[in-house]
Amino acid sequence: AQTVTQSQPEMSVQEAETVTLSCTYDTSESDYYLFWYKQPPSRQMILVIRQEAYKQQNATENRFSVNFQKAAKSFSLKISDSQLGDAAMYFCAPGSYKLIFGSGTRLLVRP
């Protein structure tokens, strides 16, 4: 069975600073992808960034980047220049088609 662990239930960051959210997973799949999703209080799940497991190069998307360590099964998300609008629940979700979600990390952004 696949499992996803997000060990930080809540994180806080000062506006304009950098924060890293951690995620580890376990999977028996050989070909899979990894995603970070953001869920604001409105509950609409929004895709933040995508990483193909076969690629060694870490994905980046504007202020968002990942540190993907395949052997360690680690997939952390770094948010640079944090903004008030980044405040939300963040979910790590690997999968080959269906996604397995972690329990989430609540990110608070202090003005």
Next chain:
Amino acid sequence: GAGVSQSPRYKVAKRGQDVALRCDPISGHVSLFWYQQALGQGPEFLTYFQNEAQLDKSGLPSDRFFAERPEGSVSTLKIQRTQQEDSAVYLCASSLSAGAYEQYFGPGTRLTVT
């Protein structure tokens, strides 16, 4: 273009009632997924369609749960004889192609069983 839409957004059902939740995916999206999200938790996979074919229903919690996508577009998740433990947000997602492509989520239907 329009995103994934779900209706109703909120549903209150008395225990034992049947409910039907609708999902309209993004036009042209081949894959459609249903997830269940309990309060304070991450979503959990329920079922997966590729066009009209239900390829994986391993996450459906019991035989009271049934999903269909008869024409490969709109999907309905039906829950028969609802129980209190069915209370959750039901999320629908669609993706352009088969496999692990980006999934785009709808706003969800919050089901409360009293």
